[in-house]
Amino acid sequence: MINLELGGKGVFITGSGGEIGAALALGFAGEGAKVAVVDIDKSKAEATAHRIAQQGGRAIPLACDVSRWEQVHAAVERATSELGRVDVLVNVAAAPLLRAPVEDLPLETWQFIVDVNLQGTFYCCRAVVPQMKARRWGKIVNFSSTSGRRGAQEGSSAYGASKAGVIGFTSTIARELGPHAINVNCIAPGTIATARFWAGSTRERIEAHQQTLPLRRVGTPDDLVGIVLLLSSERASYITGQTITVDGGWLGL
Numbered sequence: 570m571i572n573l574e575l576g577g578k579g580v581f582i583t584g585s586g587g588e589i590g591a592a593l594a595l596g597f598a599g600e601g602a603k604v605a606v607v608d609i610d611k612s613k614a615e616a617t618a619h620r621i622a623q624q625g626g627r628a629i630p631l632a633c634d635v636s637r638w639e640q641v642h643a644a645v646e647r648a649t650s651e652l653g654r655v656d657v658l659v660n661v662a663a664a665p666l667l668r669a670p671v672e673d674l675p676l677e678t679w680q681f682i683v684d685v686n687l688q689g690t691f692y693c694c695r696a697v698v699p700q701m702k703a704r705r706w707g708k709i710v711n712f713s714s715t716s717g718r719r720g721a722q723e724g725s726s727a728y729g730a731s732k733a734g735v736i737g738f739t740s741t742i743a744r745e746l747g748p749h750a751i752n753v754n755c756i757a758p759g760t761i762a763t764a765r766f767w768a769g770s771t772r773e774r775i776e777a778h779q780q781t782l783p784l785r786r787v788g789t790p791d792d793l794v795g796i797v798l799l800l801s802s803e804r805a806s807y808i809t810g811q812t813i814t815v816d817g818g819w820l821g822l
């Protein structure tokens with residue numbers, strides 16, 4: 570059995586009111602970490618923190634819009650004072666899917682999606698890095714998508730661009746922060762069966778898509794937990810700047 574040694578670590582997970590973020594938060598708490606459950610939707614953050622508490626874990630819910638620097642700064646301060654430290658940052662939050670052909674995409678929609686998905690990732694990294702540098706220990710896991718590697722569905726140019734940006738941001742700050750013993754990696758999920766995914770598809774389309782996947786099934790939030798915990802641990806200390814695709818083999822075709 571691999572001991573990930575995450576007990577007592579302070580973990581800040583954005584978007585952890587959502588299904589993937591909640592699965593990760595429960596996974597970290599199960600390893601004994603103290604979790605800041607961060608989401609723009611306070612009630613969703615509270616629901617995840619409640620689930621963790623019911624399982625005997627430690628979590629605090631924090632309402633925060635990651636696209637607002639003042640809110641991110643305040644949330645990191647709060648997490649640091651209540652949990653004692655932020656050792657691990659996982660940037661899961663993403664704007665709702667809003668689709669339009671590129672020539673019709675409202676300027677404010679483009680800005681909104683980039684602000685949450687890309688700028689929010691930058692803001693959270695900016696806010697936690699000083700304390701990670703001071704301790705010479707830190708793990709950051711960002712969330713991109715297969716849409717950031719090979720393009721998103723038609724009408725999702727802002728989403729595809731923001732998620733490609735997260736990959737470039739990850740590899741760049743990994744170079745910058747490596748000398749400070751901070752690892753920065755990224756996950757690019759393929760199709761993961763969450764509300765986001767069901768909202769953007771039909772059952773027939775999903776059935777057809779599953780048949781194109783080498784593993785013949787779409788993913789679940791739990792399929793992401795092991796890899797994120799590993800990348801957040803010392804067991805993956807020689808891995809940085811990478812984007813790991815978790816997609817049932819889809820991109821490898």
Ligand SMILES: NC(=O)c1ccc[n+]([C@@H]2O[C@H](COP(=O)([O-])OP(=O)(O)OC[C@H]3O[C@@H](n4cnc5c(N)ncnc54)[C@H](O)[C@@H]3O)[C@@H](O)[C@H]2O)c1
Pocket residue numbers: 583584585586587588589590607608609610613633634635636660661662663664665685689712713714715757758759760761762763764765766
């Ligand atoms: N589900 C998939 O198939 C899939 C595929 C590829 C990538 N991803 C990525 O995985 C991550 C999680 O996806 P999900 O399916 O769980 O999404 P989701 O929409 O269920 O969860 C996203 C969470 O982020 C929160 N959020 C939205 N805007 C925010 C903001 N400004 N500040 C703070 N929180 C905010 C939402 O309230 C929600 O709880 C996202 O980054 C998404 O792009 C998902």
